[in-house]
Amino acid sequence: MELKTDVLILGGGITGLALAERLKGSGLRTLILEKAGETGGLSRTAKAGNFLFDLGGHRLYFSKPAVREWTEKLLKGRAILRPERNSAVFTGGRLLKYPPTFLNGLLYAAPVLFSKGRRAETRQPPATLKGWLETRLGPRVHDRYFRDYTKKVWGLGTDELSPLWAERRIGGGFSVKSLLLELFGGRLSSKENAGRFLYPERGIGELPAALRESAGPSAELLAGAEPLEIKFKDGRPRSLTFRQGGERAAVNFKFLASTIPLRSLLGLIPGAPAGLGGGLRYRSLVILFAALRRKKPLPQHWVYFPDADAGFSRVCELANWSPLMAPGGWLPLTFEFFCDEGDALWNLPEEKLTALTFDSPAFKKLFGYFEAGATAVERLPHAYPLLYAGSEGPLAAAKKELAAFPNLLLCGRTGAHAYLDTEECLLDAWSAADKIKIQILKGE
Ligand SMILES: Cc1cc2nc3c(=O)[nH]c(=O)nc-3n(C[C@H](O)[C@H](O)[C@H](O)COP(=O)(O)OP(=O)(O)OC[C@H]3O[C@@H](n4cnc5c(N)ncnc54)[C@H](O)[C@@H]3O)c2cc1C
Structure with missing residues (x-):
């Protein structure tokens, strides 16, 4: 099978979807190629039986009113909550x-x-x-x-x-x-400490769902498709081979926008200098979801755990994010564990991770008696670009190599290897859409 599109977007997270949405009406055909079975990337809301949970608490907060208003309009028709942030740090045995x-x-x-x-x-x-x-x-x-x-x-x-x-x-x-x-x-030095935030009642996954809907039929989606190799013509990337459901296929394109991990993109380019992506590192996250019956929820949306006696670094009290996340009298929590892909924590089976969590002194002190219900685990290999000292060199080298191709653009958090939040991903996608329109429509 050989497909054809104007703009091929690698990755169907917020950035890839927002880019397709922004190109709507431009007359350009877009195709999103997503490796996972569904879209959303880091902003996905997962399911465990009847329970819904985000891959780590995701709130929508904005520094630019225009982006907030645009997002509110996009989400119109979906129930949106506007909670006042309540968060704490659990340290030395007490909540601050x-x-x-x-x-x-x-x-x-x-x-x-x-x-x-x-x-x-x-x-x-x-x-x-x-x-x-x-x-x-x-x-x-x-x-x-x-x-x-x-x-x-x-x-x-x-x-x-x-x-x-x-x-x-x-x-x-x-x-x-x-x-x-x-x-x-009370003067904020960072927008992360903002008080009120927007939150879709059915979880952050409503945002990618709304972007996909708004992008409409001109944006095609191939989910569960694994890219294999980028092919070049006249020194420019022009087609990509991929595998979907055991079948190999190819797609020809005029423009390639990548929102997938930069290291993975470099792996698709034959002849890219050996070791070019080796200096790009990521911090991974394991999320444990646990439905518990307890007397009452914590008052906070989330609590940070800096001390070593808790393996997890943050816990979200889902009942406070949305009542839909705490059905039937259950009080579910998510526990976020930072790790490296492939290390002992990453490989820990669900039962062991659950036991490690429930047996920790911090858990016992904060949650006391409980009855355990459903659990689930999600593993995110590329949750954070790891900006170690000295990472600037390998990152600049990779970007310089790719800048040689005028019809290739890196965007978003994972694609550009930058620590971006949702608002910044939307802005990056919009700016990418403008560049692509100018370049293709001018016939460059
Ligand atoms: C725990 C956590 C909490 C967060 N909380 C907040 C918050 O409260 N507020 C906020 O604004 N932001 C928050 N963020 C940041 C936010 O999640 C990201 O900025 C945003 O989701 C990034 O979107 P993206 O599309 O750029 O990247 P991603 O979501 O990483 O999307 C990349 C997509 O590419 C796909 N992909 C990967 N490899 C390939 C491949 N080889 N081929 C094809 N597809 C591939 C992935 O499956 C994914 O769908 C949080 C992030 C984390 C990890």
């Missing part, structure tokens, strides 16, 4: 509200206040996350809030991670002053 209130802000703020004048003085831009944090916040804040949790989440110390991560997620303007303003003045 996060972001801090004025009162418990004093507990958080102590190391910040004492760190005054102890910040490392340097004119060189810091090469590691540790240097970035110590320059802005001082060693005490680094040791108190970032050192151990970073190791747990990323599997690397702050001295092994790139400052790029902090620049993107915390913001280049972050300082002791902005942290204190956030603690006591």
Whole structure:
């Protein structure tokens, strides 16, 4: 079988779907090729029997009103909740509200206040996350809030991670002053700490579903299709072979937009320099879903667990995300475990992961007596691009190699190997759509 399209989109996550949606009406045919059996990628809502759960809590928050309004319009007709964020940190055996209130802000703020004048003085831009944090916040804040949790989440110390991560997620303007303003003045230094968020009643999977619907029939979807090799003509990528349901097929295209892991894309290019993708690393996530009967839910949407006595790093109380997620009197939770694909935690069977979770001191202290119901496990190999110190070189080398092809574009979180949230993925898809339209419609 040989197919033909104008724009071939690799990956049917938020970015791939938003790109197809944005190209609607342009007269260009699009084809989305998705390896998994369904679309949504990281923003999928999974099922365990009658239960629904996201692959880690996903809230919609925006820094640009225009993107929020566009998303609200897209989701019109679906039930949307607008909860006020309630989250906490469980550390040293107690729950501390996060972001801090004025009162418990004093507990958080102590190391910040004492760190005054102890910040490392340097004119060189810091090469590691540790240097970035110590320059802005001082060693005490680094040791108190970032050192151990970073190791747990990323599997690397702050001295092994790139400052790029902090620049993107915390913001280049972050300082002791902005942290204190956030603690006591309610002035947000990052949009992640925003109060109210949007949440579809049936889970975040409603967003990719709405994008797919809105893209309409001009966007074709091939799910369960595994790309095999990109073929070139006149120095440009022009077709892709793939396998679907045991059959091999090919698709010819004018433009290729990739939202799949950059390392996987490089593996599809014959003659790409050996080892080019080797320096691109990912942090993986294992999600354990567990339906429990307990007296009452926690008041929080989610709780962070920085201490080592809990293997998981975050727990979501699903009843507080949507009442539809807690049917029949059950109070389900999801537990997020950071790991590396293929390591001992990644390979742990469901029963062992469940036992590890229920037996942990943090679980016992917080949830006490319970009756266990259904469980399920989801494994995400490419949950986070791992921005280790020194990753800038391999990333730039891979992008430079691919920039030689004018009809190939990398976009989205996984495709561009960048730490993007949903809003940033939508914006990236829109910008990609503009570039593609200009290039194809001008006949370049
Ligand atoms: C635990 C967690 C919590 C998050 N919480 C939030 C939140 O609260 N708010 C927020 O805004 N953002 C959140 N995010 C970020 C958000 O999920 C992502 O920004 C967004 O889903 C990325 O979409 P994407 O399409 O760029 O990538 P992906 O979702 O990774 O999509 C890539 C797609 O490509 C497919 N694919 C992979 N390999 C191949 C291949 N070889 N061939 C074909 N297809 C392939 C995948 O199956 C997938 O469908 C969170 C992310 C995680 C991991």
